[in-house]
Amino acid sequence: MSSDSRATIVQITNKTPHPNADTLSIVNVLGDGSEGSGYPVVVKTSAVQIGDLALYVPVDMVCPDRPCFAFLGGREKDRRIEAKRLRGIFSMGLIIPARDLPIVMLEQDLPKFVSQDDFKTLVLIPATGAEVWSAPILAARAEGKVSDRGHFLGMDLTDILGFTKYEPPIQYARSMTGPGGKYIPGDTEFGISSTICPKYTDIENARRWPTAFYEGETVIMTEKVHGANAQFVFSDDRMIVGSHGRFVFPDSAGLWPDLARKYKLADVLRQFPGMALYGEAFGYVQDLRYGLGTDVALSAFDIMDTSEGKYLDHDAFVSMLDAMNDVLATLGGPDQPLVLRVPVLYRGPWLGLAAHKALAEGQSVIGIGTCIREGVVVRPERERVTHGLGRTILKIVGETYLTRYHKARV
Helix, strand or coil: CCHHHCCEEEECCCCEECCCCCCEEEEEECCCCCCCCCEEEEEECCCCCCCCEEEEECCCEECCCCHHHHHHCCCCCCCECCCEEECCEEECCEEEEHHHCCCCCCCCCCCEEEECCCCCCEEEECCCCCCCEECCHHHHHHCCCCCCHHHHCCCECHHHHCCEECCCCCCCCCCCCCCCCCEECCCCCCCCCCCCCCCCCCCEECCCCCCCCCCCCEEEEEEECCCEEEEEEEECCEEEEEECCEEECCCCCCHHHHHHHHCCHHHHHCCCCCEEEEEEEEECCCCCCCCCCCCEEEEEEEEEECCCCEECCHHHHHHHHHHHHHHHHHHHCCCCCCCEECCEEEEEECCCHHHHHHHHCCECCCCCCCCECCEEEEEECCCCEECCCEECCEEEECHHHHCCCCCCCC
């Protein structure tokens, strides 16, 4: 799961007045100080001061139904955090002062946490089990029962407090559930392990990793299509179909099996055994329809050689997909739709996040209708890894997309 799906403790290191509201300020969290990095959040000026610890809740996280978040509303959709423009300023997430949270931590590292109805207190059971107490954070610190406040920095409270990631429902008419449409469990009787068809990379946000690319390094930026992840591979004489490491029977009803049939992927990938094809199912899938109405299409963005566990370099990916489409065209004839490839919007030197952010905005260049662009995905010309990040691939999500409020479908 990417860090955009984790609620973590941050320190407020900057604070600027809101230009259009006397009682509001703007803080930027999880950045490195460079232009374009970090996440801007509009807060009440009185809520936090520089040096304070606070909980940062990213966009599309759903806050737990607890008194601390009651101001958001009682319904789950009210507790979903959305990007907004507040008095004209773009804001990405929610900041909750640490003093309002049930955070108490021992030097022994993370023991067992048990929350109470009063969300401003926490019952802490030390690892030894020898002592149990309940107290507000500041009181516990004053008593010397917790470590220095720096020990909290970066603490992940997603699971402890019960945050969940919002997953938009897939609008495709045919369900993956029902007779023959159930998920195939991984690593069980069907033997589908992570080595046969690995889950696709959780792509991190460039706002958090603005220096992952070297200045001047050749990068490739492709359009980020809004839909549903799809993965296909032919291995051990069988077709494997699914999404994010979850698999369905290839002859069942549902979005992923239907795409496999539409593009004859069982017959195509049989000729490329062990080559896992990753793409985005789009069209009648999410709120952006790309002019496809109730139709769906597949746009490929990566191929992995599962025998080596390595993604192909971009140019090798293009060549491999072309070869797959040649087979598809032979099998299907002149009217056979081919697997699309995510459009390349830029290929050239990395100039810094601020210089490239505008490419995440504007109109999509995929599909047959006018549709806003979700953003871009950035990768190096040749596959490599970055310390702490893993595979070097990042996303830049457009502000227009994030603030669209699920408006018009086109």
